[in-house]
Amino acid sequence: MSRVTARRRTLRISPNGTITRPDTLAVEEPLEIRTGGQSLTVTMRTPGADIDLVHGFLYAEGIIDTAEDIVSARYCAGTDENGQNTYNVLDVQLRTPVPVRPRPFLTSSSCGLCGKTALDEVRTRIRHPIPAGSPRIDVHTLAKLPTELRSRQQVFDATGGLHGAGLFTADGEAVAVREDIGRHNAVDKLVGWALRENRLPAQDLILMVSGRASFELVQKAVMAGIPLLGAVSAPSSLAVDLAADAGLTLVGFLRGETMNVYTGEDRIAL
Template sequence: MAATGPAHAPDTSPAHTVVVKVGPDTLVAEEPLEIRVGTAGTPRPPLAVTMRTPGDDLDLAIGFLLTEGIIRAAGDVRTAQLCAGDQEANTYNVVDVTLAAGVPMPQVDPARNFYTTSSCGVCGKASIDAVRTRSLFDVTGDGVRVTPSVLAGLPEALREGQRAFRTTGGLHAAGLFTADGRLVCLREDVGRHNAVDKVIGWAVRQDRLPLVGHILMVSGRASFELCQKAWMAGIPVLAAVSAPSTLAVDLAAEAGLTLVGFLRGQSFNVYAGGQRVAGLEQQTGPAARSAAAPAATAPGPGSRP
């Protein structure tokens, strides 16, 4: 005799139409980039390999060297070239950097043996001490002030400049803005840390450091490494569409950075350096909620107790 179970009511929910499209898709490129560093007249050994989206590779290499504390300014680099030649695509996926006379060679040991994926900018470091890098620039005295309306407009300005993202949907972006919201430089990459290094490398090669009075806007979360990169370039304000980490908040407070997270629509959270945001000068506590209209001080989502 067959067992019988409970009767099932007929499915009366509205029918859902599933659309299946068959055809080619445009995907973001991800390839390794080897950064070789040395002095003139000597072999230049590999220092780092990072998984990145090809393009702006010289900016990426110079930005990486600056944010890792290996160089301090554009003058510390004698030459930087793609191994395929500067006028050709980087088919060899190698950037060769010759340091200027007197610039110390980086120590290539386990603590300085970098391998970074597109999602991790500090993978391969052998110790916590190897992660921390001290900036030459003191941003605590940067008196730039930013209005909530300018901050609220940055995500849309960033998206408008993301040409490759509109095609692939798979790229992070970093944009350098002035305090009044004018876009100065935008770079895209499969890795958020690479996008930031490309922006900072561009600024180094343009001899713009420190980036006093500027805002760095990133399309993802605000991690410790991105706070550190902003600090190394002398950028006083870091804004992100997503959440910061606790270590990012701690570093921002230590360095004197203004850290903005959950920047979406007309609202955002300020986790450090609220004195630079108009309307929050007197705010106390680790996190403040603001909006495009200069009022509101209640902690928002992701704020720390």
């Protein structure tokens, strides 16, 4: 398989002078997703858990409903300058083929949809409405989740360049953690894992992400039936609108005991 890290020469400048040394970087490579041999989309990702990523992406976009909707997934031939397979093209055979055509995926910020249209699009694709009021999580447990997530980001430790996403129980126990150069890919890998493990809808779990809470991340949480999304940085206005519309608890600027609860505060036990 492709590597998740790579070494590159760098000039290190500091008050103590300069030094030339190798640095460890997160690998970023394209993954082309095909269905029935035809190209569906291309995403830039960190190699690893590609099967989960594809399951999560197709589920979030409403193309599949269960893991059984994917009959097979195989890497296509593609080699680098050394003749090694790049593993950058994944062809998925669907149980019920879908027509491949240009389409405005909701996870693309350049899709051209206005806010109202985007909310309407998500409403039509929701499979599992989020139940009101549960689960409830103690605010002190919630405050620990960023640290718990960070402690499990092994590739971030080596590179400092990956987003993290984790699924946790209401007691703060980590169920699964994924990393990727793209925050949406990290969540897709988690959702794909949960789909393959028959854990969807994940109505008893909490999603924690290492960056900001964009519309696309809230959309993926809603599609997976996840009732609470925590982020260490800010949400967007459309993310808050979607969370409120879907009944999802959205927490931003989650740093230590300080946080902003934008929607669904009834799930936070003070």
